[in-house]
Amino acid sequence: MDHPATHVPPAPADIEKGTGVLEISSRSTSTENISSSEPHAPIPIPPKLSKWNQRIESLSGLEARGITRVLPSERHGHSVMGYIQMSLLWFSANISANNLAVGLLGPLLFGLGFLDSAMCSVFGILVGSAATAYMSIWGAQSGNRTMIVARYFMGYWPAKLPCILNMILMIGYGTIDCIIGGQILSAVSGGSMSIVVGIVVVALISWVVAVFGMAIFHVYERWAWIPQVIVLFILVGSAGPSFNANLQNTGDAGAITAGRLSFFSLQLSVPVSWAAASSDFYVYYPESTKKWKVFLMTMTGLTLSFTFVNMLGIGLASGIATNPLWDEANKVSSGALILAGYGPLNGFGKFCGVIVALGVISNNIPGTYASALGFQVLGRYGKMVPRYFWVCVIVLIYFICAVAGRNNLFDILQNFVALMGYWTMIFVAIVLQEHLMFRRPGLAGGFDWTAWEDKTRLPLGLAALVAFLVGWAGAIIGMYQNWYMGPVAAKIGGIGADIGVWLGCAFALVVFPPLRYLELKKYGR
Numbered sequence: 001m002d003h004p005a006t007h008v009p010p011a012p013a014d015i016e017k018g019t020g021v022l023e024i025s026s027r028s029t030s031t032e033n034i035s036s037s038e039p040h041a042p043i044p045i046p047p048k049l050s051k052w053n054q055r056i057e058s059l060s061g062l063e064a065r066g067i068t069r070v071l072p073s074e075r076h077g078h079s080v081m082g083y084i085q086m087s088l089l090w091f092s093a094n095i096s097a098n099n100l101a102v103g104l105l106g107p108l109l110f111g112l113g114f115l116d117s118a119m120c121s122v123f124g125i126l127v128g129s130a131a132t133a134y135m136s137i138w139g140a141q142s143g144n145r146t147m148i149v150a151r152y153f154m155g156y157w158p159a160k161l162p163c164i165l166n167m168i169l170m171i172g173y174g175t176i177d178c179i180i181g182g183q184i185l186s187a188v189s190g191g192s193m194s195i196v197v198g199i200v201v202v203a204l205i206s207w208v209v210a211v212f213g214m215a216i217f218h219v220y221e222r223w224a225w226i227p228q229v230i231v232l233f234i235l236v237g238s239a240g241p242s243f244n245a246n247l248q249n250t251g252d253a254g255a256i257t258a259g260r261l262s263f264f265s266l267q268l269s270v271p272v273s274w275a276a277a278s279s280d281f282y283v284y285y286p287e288s289t290k291k292w293k294v295f296l297m298t299m300t301g302l303t304l305s306f307t308f309v310n311m312l313g314i315g316l317a318s319g320i321a322t323n324p325l326w327d328e329a330n331k332v333s334s335g336a337l338i339l340a341g342y343g344p345l346n347g348f349g350k351f352c353g354v355i356v357a358l359g360v361i362s363n364n365i366p367g368t369y370a371s372a373l374g375f376q377v378l379g380r381y382g383k384m385v386p387r388y389f390w391v392c393v394i395v396l397i398y399f400i401c402a403v404a405g406r407n408n409l410f411d412i413l414q415n416f417v418a419l420m421g422y423w424t425m426i427f428v429a430i431v432l433q434e435h436l437m438f439r440r441p442g443l444a445g446g447f448d449w450t451a452w453e454d455k456t457r458l459p460l461g462l463a464a465l466v467a468f469l470v471g472w473a474g475a476i477i478g479m480y481q482n483w484y485m486g487p488v489a490a491k492i493g494g495i496g497a498d499i500g501v502w503l504g505c506a507f508a509l510v511v512f513p514p515l516r517y518l519e520l521k522k523y524g525r
Contacts, residue, residue: 063213090301103313110259124267139282155461170371174398183335184357239341258493269421277370463515474507
């Protein structure tokens with residue numbers, strides 16, 4: 001039976017496709033009528049450019065669709081493999097070296113022992129994965145991408161703010177993926193190949209798969225996890241004897257408490273970073289897809305992958321103090337440390353290192369795909385440009401960033417990942433409240449998914465925007481970064497701890513309900 005991983009049908013009368021003159025239509029497809037307030041002014045396309053676009057989009061397997069809603073008639077049927085693919089997608093995308101590197105930070109940066117690092121990691125992953133799994137339920141229900149769905153919760157114009165932040169987030173992770181892959185490949189070559197060459201390899205393969213889009217992407221993710229699991233289990237056997245499960249916390253009680261809070265928040269921030277893109281990959285599933293099944297399968301793929309690689313990272317970090325070779329490798333890069341774990345295997349260990357390095361591509365592809373769609377969400381001119389062109393722009397941006405930041409990976413991991421976790425959790429909190437408090441059947445009548453680009457039928461988003469900004473204010477006073485420490489964060493443990501995620505969510509949760517009530521009362525939408 002057909003399932004969403006097999007092929008992607010072209011969208012009829014797709015508004016991203018055109019010949020000579022492209023009209024930014026108010027309709028998601030030719031069969032769906034909406035009275036949109038979007039202007040209908042035609043945008044002229046040079047004939048030569050239009051001709052090249054048609055040639056590219058005619059390539060076999062290339063997904064031409066951009067942010068246009070996928071109608072129920074264009075979806076695939078139910079299948080067991082379709083549900084399994086949900087878990088495989090997230091498992092394959094996250095069983096990668098960049099997530100393993102986050103696990104290193106528990107013992108190395110926050111001074112936590114093996115047990116405390118493991119506990120903070122597991123429970124942080126569970127919370128973050130649950131938030132992303134919740135956001136994933138909207139893809140099949142609506143046929144819309146996540147940042148289009150955001151319009152129903154934050155309004156047409158305010159939703160552009162999380163869209164921009166999500167693009168920055170995905171570009172940041174693309175940068176981290178390229179650096180990690182480049183570090184490992186450079187370590188395998190004994191330093192004869194520069195990190196830049198490895199960055200080129202990761203970026204190039206990510207670009208090819210993301211350009212072709214959903215069909216090839218799903219096939220790639222369906223199988224890419226197999227070699228990764230094999231080589232990571234080999235790493236367990238090779239490096240495991242040097243893991244120090246008895247590693248203890250360092251510092252006084254206040255410092256340990258601060259370290260636990262900060263590492264827990266960091267671990268939460270990594271899986272939740274997918275929340276603003278998780279629906280993108282389910283838009284070809286049928287409307288009747290059960291929400292609880294989407295949640296469960298997404299949650300399973302996320303938690304298994306993140307837990308496995310983070311435990312490996314914590315194990316490697318725990319052995320640095322007692323293994324001089326690992327200590328020296330860690331001074332070079334985290335990629336060199338991972339390769340040092342394969343040290344006893346000699347040449348075969350280097351081969352395994354190459355497989356691990358290429359594994360970050362699976363993590364890079366969905367982020368590249370999602371961030372490219374963000375350009376189209378921002379407005380009619382961005383929507384005019386084909387999705388594959390924006391993929392090229394995204395890859396070029398994170399390639400440049402990776403080359404520039406290749407020697408500062410730990411700083412990027414510590415500051416960037418946590419910083420992006422603030423806004424995603426605030427966003428999820430607003431969506432959850434709107435859904436459970438104001439969009440229950442019988443209250444606001446649920447959702448009209450055909451109104452995805454009709455500003456007159458979408459919420460104004462004033463309450464959501466204010467709550468989002470107030471939430472950010474809470475995150476600022478609770479954040480703990482190298483370059484800034486909030487006044488509340490500074491009071492924890494005597495040395496400071498990162499509680500920006502929690503204060504941001506708390507502020508948003510308190511502010512949003514009364515403001516949304518007033519907004520509905522005055523404007524009715």
